[in-house]
Amino acid sequence: MNLQILTIVVTAYILAVAYLGWLGYRKTKSAADYLVGGRQIHPTLMALAYGSTFISTSAIVGFGGAAALFGLGLLWLTMLNIFVGIFIAFVVFGRPTRRIGAELDAHTFPELLGRRFNSRFIQGFAGGTIALLMPLYAAAVLIGGARFVEVQLKLDYQVAVFVFAVVVACYVFFGGLKGVIYTDAFQGSLMFLGMAVLLVSTYWQVGGVGAHQALTDLASKVPPSLQAAGHQGWTAMPVFGSPLWWQLVSTIVLGVGIGVLAQPQLSVRFMTVKSGRELNRALVPGGIFILMMTGVAFVVGALTNLYFFQHEGKISLAMVVDSATKKPNIDKIIPEYIGHAMPAWFGYVFMLTLLAAAMSTLSGQFHAIGTSIGRDLYQQAIARGKHQERTVPFAKIGIFVAFVLSIVLCFKLDVGVVAIATALFFGMCAACFLPAYVSALFWKRATRAGVIMGMIAGLVVWGLWVLLFHEKESAALGLCLRIFGQTSVVSGTRWTVVDPIVVALPISSLVTVIGSLATKPDVKPRARVAAADEERELVAK
Amino acid sequence: MFGFGDLWVPIAYILCLGSAALCVIYGWRHWNEGDDMPSPVHPADEDLEFDEEV
DSSP: OOOHHHHHHHHHHHHHHHHHHHHHHHHHHHHHHHHHHHGGOHHHHHHHHHHHHHHHHHHIIHHHHHHHHEEEGHHHHHHHIIIIIIIIIIIIIIIHHHHHHHHTTOOOOHHHHHHHHTTTHHHHHHHHHHHHOOOOOHHHHHHHHHHHHHHHHHOOHHHHHHHHHHHHHHHHHHHHHHHHHHHHHHHHHHHHHHHHHHHHHHHHHHGGHHHHHHHHGGGGGGGGHHHTTOOOOOSOOTTSSHHHHIIIIOOOOOOOOHHHOOHHHHHHHHTTTTSHHHHHHHHHHHHHHHHHIIIIIHHHHHHHHHHHHHHSOOOOOOOOOOOOOBBBBBHHHHHHHHHHOOOHHHHHHEEEHHHHHHHHHHHHHHHHHHHIIIIIIIIIIISTOGGGGGHHHHHHHHHHHHHHHHHHHHHOOTTTOOHHHHHHHHHHHHHHHHHHHHHHHHHHTTHHHHHHHHHHHHHHHHHHIIIIOOOHHHHHHOOHHHHSSSTTTTTSSSSSSOOOHHHHHHHHHHHHHHHHHOOOOOOOOOHHHHHHHHHHHHHHH | OOOOOOOOOHHHHHHHOOOOOOOOHHHHEEEEEEEEOOOOOOOOHHHHHHOOOO
């Protein structure tokens, strides 16, 4: 790479981000500005901010690499990302979230749940869970970005991680959610441009749409170990019920596809617009954006096998064997492909695309962790609603904590962990928050007690499944081996590859329903919301 | 079909494009529809009364 051009490009990018962060800082006058952008954000900015926060380096580098392993079956995740993550999220969840959030004056996702059910415990519990577990997801995003910089710029991995995190923490710290949304929108535009060029040039490199047939013909090159696990080639789904099928469908497709609905850093975006009209308008750029992000990353990821085979005589997995562990590191497939296949100028563009993807997601995560600590845990759960003036300073302390935790995790996590860590966090959100969120928006009979029971059940079952059952994590964590002398309590059965979400979400949903029906209905403050609903209906008539 | 190894992959491919089209068409058709900002019905933080008995 040409160091002079690189320096100019990166400097211009950092200056633009710094300017937008400063703009957010200048326009932030109150805690509401810092937490929910003053509820006056433009729909296009909101859509780009939502999309760029949703799509991170995990989606492009991590899941793009996973597509190189699993093949085009990952397009089911793109379908869910668009249909569930955008259409259902905006049309079904977005409007009531925005309306109830405004009526209850909620500033964070946990606060929406807490105020809806009149419980500081719910707010504190949800805030604590986010503060504790979101750093895992933030670390996955950081690793994805740093791995690319490591390959592309030959920079030390640890330096790359640190610089990334410092830049993002700075503009989130000062600019609050306004700074986050302005920078996200800019970064979203860059990501769109980068992925559009990547799609066209990849198809051009591997022979156009005819490449699908060539990729199908490559099925015999699938390593025997993967064939034994159910792999049938990169243009077909794995054998139904095989270990690979369970991993693809339950962990990657369902975990992320459903988990997106209860993502705290995404749900809070619905509270930043001033009316339901803005959400309808945001659907247009939102749908196209996600198609161009995950759709392109997954198609290109699968096609890298064809490219490497045509040029190097090897499939993608063989190109990225880690020298230390002797295992293939799928997080390096997309960076390797860009380095091999694309002209130098595209390396710069794509580096900015990934920087933008990492920074936009990371900023949303740092903001969500910070507000969970400052607003939900401290100001509401511990200080019992007093010391309103300390919300923002404590949120800033929370952002610093998020920064430190994420960096520590980056150095502790195993290689090739990006897609799995992301899917795990999404699954946890679905298991713990989704039944509570759905109940808060749509089920008047839901009670505080039922929701608390459901949230605790979801988190406990998810945690137990990760620690003791799902072999990929339980083997790495080692607790099960220490207690039971084996890597999973269900070793040797299909249950070892069933993702926690498949078990934890139905259980938490069931507990929420039974717990609500078994307890007396609440009266406050949902009574106020119901009164407001009636008043609105009267006005409409 | 279209050079793919099985039917599930082209179905996913088509559904991806269809979902994006659904977002665009729905957003365009409901461009000017939507409720306005409601005023908060929640009291100020200091006045909140939380009943924590579960």
